[in-house]
Structure formats: structure tokens, C-alpha cells
Amino acid sequence: xxxxHVDVGVCPGEVLGLIGPNGSGKTTxxxxxxxxxxxxxxxxxxxxxxxxxRSPVEMARKGISRSFQNSRLxxxxxxxxxxxxxxxxxxxxGIFDTLLRPGRVERQLTEGIHRAVELLNLFSQELGExxxxxxxxxxxxxxxxxxxxxxxxxxxxxxxxxxxxxxxxPNETAILMDEIRRVxxxxxEIGIIIIxxxxxxxxxxxxxxxxxxxxxxxxxxxxxxxxxxxxxxQAYLGERASS
Amino acid sequence: MNRSMQWFVFLVSELLAMGFFLGFMMxxxxxxxxxxxxxxxxxxxxxxxxARLALNLSQAFTRYKLSSFVLLVLFVLSLPFFFGKSPYLIxxxxxxxxxxxxxxxxNFCLGSANMTHFATSAFFxxxxxxxxxxxxxxxxxxxxxxxxxSALAGxxxxxxxxxxxxxxxxxxxxxxxAFGLIFFQFINTVKFTGGPAGLSGVPRPSLFxxxxxxxxxxxxxxxxxxxxxxxxxxxxxxxxxxxxxxxxKSWMGLTLNYIREDEIATSCQGITVSFPKIFAFxxxxxxTGFAGTFYAxxxxxxxxxxADIMISVVLVIIVILGGMDNLSGIxxxxxxxxxxxxxxxxxxxxxxxxxxTIVLLMLLFRxxxxxxxxxxxxxxx
Numbered sequence: 001x002x003x004x005h006v007d008v009g010v011c012p013g014e015v016l017g018l019i020g021p022n023g024s025g026k027t028t029x030x031x032x033x034x035x036x037x038x039x040x041x042x043x044x045x046x047x048x049x050x051x052x053x054r055s056p057v058e059m060a061r062k063g064i065s066r067s068f069q070n071s072r073l074x075x076x077x078x079x080x081x082x083x084x085x086x087x088x089x090x091x092x093x094g095i096f097d098t099l100l101r102p103g104r105v106e107r108q109l110t111e112g113i114h115r116a117v118e119l120l121n122l123f124s125q126e127l128g129e130x131x132x133x134x135x136x137x138x139x140x141x142x143x144x145x146x147x148x149x150x151x152x153x154x155x156x157x158x159x160x161x162x163x164x165x166x167x168x169x170p171n172e173t174a175i176l177m178d179e180i181r182r183v184x185x186x187x188x189e190i191g192i193i194i195i196x197x198x199x200x201x202x203x204x205x206x207x208x209x210x211x212x213x214x215x216x217x218x219x220x221x222x223x224x225x226x227x228x229x230x231x232x233x234q235a236y237l238g239e240r241a242s243s
Numbered sequence: 244m245n246r247s248m249q250w251f252v253f254l255v256s257e258l259l260a261m262g263f264f265l266g267f268m269m270x271x272x273x274x275x276x277x278x279x280x281x282x283x284x285x286x287x288x289x290x291x292x293x294a295r296l297a298l299n300l301s302q303a304f305t306r307y308k309l310s311s312f313v314l315l316v317l318f319v320l321s322l323p324f325f326f327g328k329s330p331y332l333i334x335x336x337x338x339x340x341x342x343x344x345x346x347x348x349x350n351f352c353l354g355s356a357n358m359t360h361f362a363t364s365a366f367f368x369x370x371x372x373x374x375x376x377x378x379x380x381x382x383x384x385x386x387x388x389x390x391x392x393s394a395l396a397g398x399x400x401x402x403x404x405x406x407x408x409x410x411x412x413x414x415x416x417x418x419x420x421a422f423g424l425i426f427f428q429f430i431n432t433v434k435f436t437g438g439p440a441g442l443s444g445v446p447r448p449s450l451f452x453x454x455x456x457x458x459x460x461x462x463x464x465x466x467x468x469x470x471x472x473x474x475x476x477x478x479x480x481x482x483x484x485x486x487x488x489x490x491x492k493s494w495m496g497l498t499l500n501y502i503r504e505d506e507i508a509t510s511c512q513g514i515t516v517s518f519p520k521i522f523a524f525x526x527x528x529x530x531t532g533f534a535g536t537f538y539a540x541x542x543x544x545x546x547x548x549x550a551d552i553m554i555s556v557v558l559v560i561i562v563i564l565g566g567m568d569n570l571s572g573i574x575x576x577x578x579x580x581x582x583x584x585x586x587x588x589x590x591x592x593x594x595x596x597x598x599x600t601i602v603l604l605m606l607l608f609r610x611x612x613x614x615x616x617x618x619x620x621x622x623x624x
Contacts, residue, residue, distance in 0.1 A: 034511055036507065036511075055510070056507070056510040056511050057510050057513055057514065057515055057516075059511075060510070060511050060512055060513035061513040065511070065512075066511055068507075068508065072505045072507065072508040073504075073505075073508070074500070074501055074504035074505060074508070075504060076500070076503075076504055076616075077500055077501070077504060077618070078618050078619070080621075081497065081500075081618075081619065084497070085497075085501050085508075085509070085512045085514065086512050086513075088494060088497065088498060088501070088512065088513075088514050089512070089513040089514050089515075091494065095495075097493075098489055098490055098493040098494070098495055099486055099489055099490070102489045102492070102493070105489075105492075105493045105494065106492070106622070108494075109492075109493075109494065109497075109621065110621050110622050113621045132618065132621075134618060150512070154512060154513055
């Protein structure tokens with residue numbers, strides 16, 4: 001069992017850090033929340049509503065958005081179109097408009113693209129410079145940032161970030177942390193759960209930290225509080241309890 | 244490049260292409276044809292090799308998009324006058340149009356959403372057979388059938404899509420091929436569809452009492468009767484390409500592209516995945532069924548070879564060769580792969596060998612096709 005009897009909650013406006021060794025069930029936890037996996041037992045509540053066993057599409061439409069550990073951008077499409085995908089389900093026009101009123105559809109699409117470019121600019125000036133570049137042509141750190149931007153496009157109230165800083169150097173990580181802070185400035189109500197291996201990120205932005213090991217929650221608290229716990233040090237550093 | 248230069252480049256290349264097409268169609272000797280094919284291959288190679296040439300050409304054609312379209316339509320409409328002496332050439336042009344329509348249909352599945360399927364023959368057979376059965380049993384004419392039979396093929400396609408889209412990639416290809424074979428065996432066995440003998444006596448179309456068996460006389464020149472069909476199919480091909488373009492540029496086209504790139508990411512963005520896929524299959528089946536209907540009324544006979552699985556294979560090759568999700572590329576390769584085998588009748592036995600070689604070479608060296616898809620362009624505003 002990858003995730004076993006964990007009890008994790010997040011409030012609006014909070015940044016929750018989720019840490020744990022490789023294979024401890026952090027990503028599986030995300031997959032359960034977003035409906036990609038179905039739990040065998042247990043309940044998931046979102047805004048007071050029971051949302052266990054919903055499909056990924058339903059969860060996304062309820063306002064849960066995520067990025068992926070191995071970046072899953074639409075590589076053959078442009079950066080702006082990637083971001084546009086977050087607005088797609090709300091704007092999708094019917095088949096009659098598509099066939100008979102192409103001008104209207106084109107206007108909608110152009111509007112969406114402009115909003116996407118605005119969002120890119122807001123998130124990072126750099127990405128907004130060339131929004132019509134193929135996403136596959138971007139370097140890896142930029143791809144992750146576009147992915148976060150894409151997740152924000154649907155105006156979620158819960159954002160799940162799966163190792164956003166993987167493959168970034170310390171400098172890029174610092175920029176990323178700034179960008180995540182800026183997201184909270186613009187959307188103070190948004191709840192964020194962030195999976196990270198880089199402790200500077202967790203220390204810098206997470207208000208509360210949950211530690212997973214072997215699919216179980218072994219600790220919860222502020223970074224300072226959990227950093228000194230024996231169980232956590234054991235799980236991470238393999239220290240013996242006696243030492 | 245300045246404006247007049249662009250105009251010159253555009254005009255010369257368009258006239259050159261038209262001249263080449265006419266020359267190719269009217270040449271009979273195999274040696275000369277081979278020389279022309281080599282020239283065409285060299286031209287394409289140069290186009291793909293020289294980035295500057297490609298850029299200049301595409302810029303010139305983007306600027307004079309409308310003129311190039313109008314010129315092309317005028318040229319196509321005048322073809323029967325060039326081919327007046329030989330009905331066979333007009334027949335080849337009609338078949339090219341049918342293949343272009345089918346390729347546009349398959350592109351929704353294969354090009355836009357990357358679902359390689361081999362059910363095209365079943366859709367084509369469905370269109371051909373349902374229009375034959377409708378006109379034999381219910382005495383409906385061509386103009387009713389092109390709508391009813393295409394719609395029936397569309398429903399058939401959507402129903403087939405429900406089990407097909409539960410699988411992906413190779414499995415999707417295999418399961419669709421199985422459906423194609425089942426359909427073929429079905430019409431080959433069942434008495435209602437005439438069995439191996441097929442159904443003959445599909446009526447020819449009529450329009451306000453106009454006789455489609457009589458060739459039109461224009462400026463004292465009697466054209467073969469195929470000309471009638473040629474003009475009808477040209478009108479439909481243009482109409483269908485315009486509508487297909489609208490779908491590809493719409494939210495639906497974009498959604499299919501998202502699905503092609505990453506299905507899980509698409510559903511995590513709140514976009515339903517199964518409906519667009521079924522929609523793509525239905526559109527594919529409607530267009531292919533339309534081609535089948537037209538074919539049935541044109542040949543006035545339908546038989547099991549009309550649902551031969553080879554049709555599906557050729558269509559997949561056309562879309563791969565032309566370029567996934569690039570309408571003009573696909574139209575080019577559909578015409579190319581219809582005309583070439585007809586002009587090289589002498590090498591009929593090697594047809595499949597050549598097709599196989601084409602696929603192999605394309606996948607090895609140009610996986611995105613002769614004319615790769617382009618990023619969408621949005622208005623600034």
C-alpha cells in the first residue's frame with residue numbers, strides 16, 4: 001500500500017509542505033486527491049464536500065489544479081496554448097458555432113490567448129516575452145514554471161505542486177520561490193500543497209510541513225519543529241535511533 | 244523580400260506547379276514519367292533542405308493566400324478542358340478528391356489526436372453499402388443519400404469508437420483493424436448485402452432533370468460524362484476543406500491536440516477526454532462515408548472490395564506522408580498517392596512494396612511528414 005491511513009488537511013491561504021524519502025507516497029497522495037487513482041478506503045473532503053472517487057476532470061473543475069513531477073507539458077504546442085488549456089473547459093463552444101460562426105470562435109480563442117499571455121507576464125516577465133514559442137523548445141526549469149502557470153490558469157482554489165524545483169540550480173530555485181510567493185499575493189485565498197526535496201524551499205515558503213514515510217504520516221508541524229524530530233532524521237538520513 | 248518580389252515568387256511557383264501537374268497527367272511514357280517524379284522528389288528535397296527557400300515561399304503564399312486559393316480553384320475547374328480527350332484522367336481526378344476527403348477525415352483521428360486506426364475501410368464500406376441499400380430498397384436518390392448515408396456512417400463510427408477508445412496506440416490500431424476485417428467478412432457473407440457479388444444498379448444522380456450520363460457541351464466542345472461528377476466533387480471537396488479547417492482551428496481542434504500531447508494532463512485541466520475522441524471518430528466516419536456514398540453513385544456498383552482493409556492502410560500512409568495535422572500537406576499527398584499508381588500501371592504489382600518503402604523512409608527520416616504541422620497563429624489585439 002503506497003498511502004496508508006494518512007490524515008492531511010490544508011486551509012485556504014496556507015502553504016503546506018509535503019516531504020519524505022523517495023517512494024514514501026507523496027505523489028500517490030496527489031494522484032488520489034486529483035482523482036487519477038481511486039482510494040480503496042478513506043474519504044477526501046474539499047470545501048466541506050465529500051469528493052472521494054471523483055474523476056480527474058471533475059476534481060479539476062471543482063478547482064484543484066496540479067503540476068507533475070515529470071513535466072507533462074503539451075510539448076508540440078505553444079507556451080500560450082499550454083496555459084490556455086486551463087480555460088478551455090469553460091469556454092468550449094458548440095459544434096454549430098465551430099462550423100458556422102468561425103469569427104466568434106476565433107475571437108474567443110484570441111481573448112483566451114491574451115489572458116494566457118497576461119497570466120504568463122504576471123507570473124514571470126521572462127516567460128511572457130515569447131509566449132508563442134513551442135513549449136518543447138524551452139529548457140527544463142522554464143517548462144516547470146510554464147506548468148505551474150498552466151495550473152493557475154483555471155483559477156484553482158487548491159494548487160498541488162509536485163517537486164517544482166527538481167533540476168533547478170540554487171539561483172533558479174530562489175526565483176521559483178519568489179514566483180510562488182507572488183502567486184499568494186495575487187490570490188491570497190489559494191491553498192498550496194508543495195512536494196519538495198529541497199529543504200531551502202520548504203523552509204522558505206511552507207507554513208506547515210507534513211512528513212511521509214512508507215505511506216504513513218510520521219510527523220506534522222512547522223519546519224523548525226519537525227527538523228529536529230528523531231523520526232524525521234531517521235527517515236531522511238537513515239540515522240539509528242540510538243545514535 | 245519586397246512585395247513585388249513576393250508576388251513574382253508566388254506567381255511563378257504556382258504556375259510552375261500547375262504546369263508540372265498538367266505535364267505529369269498528360270504524359271504517357273514511363274521513362275518521361277520517371278524523370279518527372281525524380282524532378283518532383285528533388286524539388287521537395289530542396290524545399291525541405293533550404294530553410295530560406297521554404298521561408299520565402301511560405302511568406303509569399305501567406306501574403307497572397309486568397310489569390311493563390313482562387314487561382315488554384317480556377318485551375319482545377321478548367322481541368323476537364325485540358326483532359327477533354329481522355330475521361331480516364333478525369334476519373335483519376337475524381338478519385339484524388341475522394342481520397343483527399345477521406346484523408347481530411349482520418350486526420351482528425353491520426354493527425355490531430357494521434358489515434359492511428361485502420362477502420363477507414365469499414366467507414367467507406369458503410370457509406371457505400373448504406374447508400375446502395377437505401378436506393379435499392381427505399382428508392383432514395385443521390386441527394387438524399389449523401390446526407391443520410393454519411394450520417395449513418397457517422398453513427399456507425401461513433402459506436403465503433405466507444406470500444407476503440409478504451410485502448411491506445413498499438414492496441415487501438417489492432418482493435419480498429421479487427422473491426423475493419425469483421426465488416427469486410429460481414430458484407431462478403433450476408434445475403435442482404437449481395438455477398439461476394441455485391442450490389443449493382445445504384446442509380447446515378449439527377450439534378451432538375453439534368454442527365455448525368457450526358458457530358459456537357461461547352462463552347463462546342465463535348466466533354467466526357469465524368470465531368471459532371473468532377474464538378475460536384477470539387478464543390479464538396481472545397482466545402483469540406485473549409486469546414487474541416489474551421490474545426491481544426493476551433494476549441495475542438497485544440498482539445499484534440501491537447502489529447503495528442505498528454506491525456507492525463509488534459510483531464511487534470513478539466514477537459515473531458517472521451518467525448519472529443521468519439522467526436523473525432525464520428526467526423527472521420529462521416530467524411531469517409533460521404534466518399535463511399537459518392538463512389539457508389541459514381542460507379543453504380545458496390546462490392547466487398549470497397550471495404551478492403553487496404554483502403555485503411557493507404558489512408559494512414561497518406562496522412563503520415565503529407566504531414567500530420569497539415570491540411571494542405573495531406574491534400575498534396577492524397578493526390579500524389581492516388582495519381583502515381585494510376586500513372587505507373589506497369590508497376591502495379593510492386594505498389595505495396597513502394598508504399599512500404601515510403602512509410603519506412605518517412606518514419607526514419609521525416610517522422611513529421613513532407614509538410615510538418617505549424618503552430619497556430621493568433622491575432623494580436
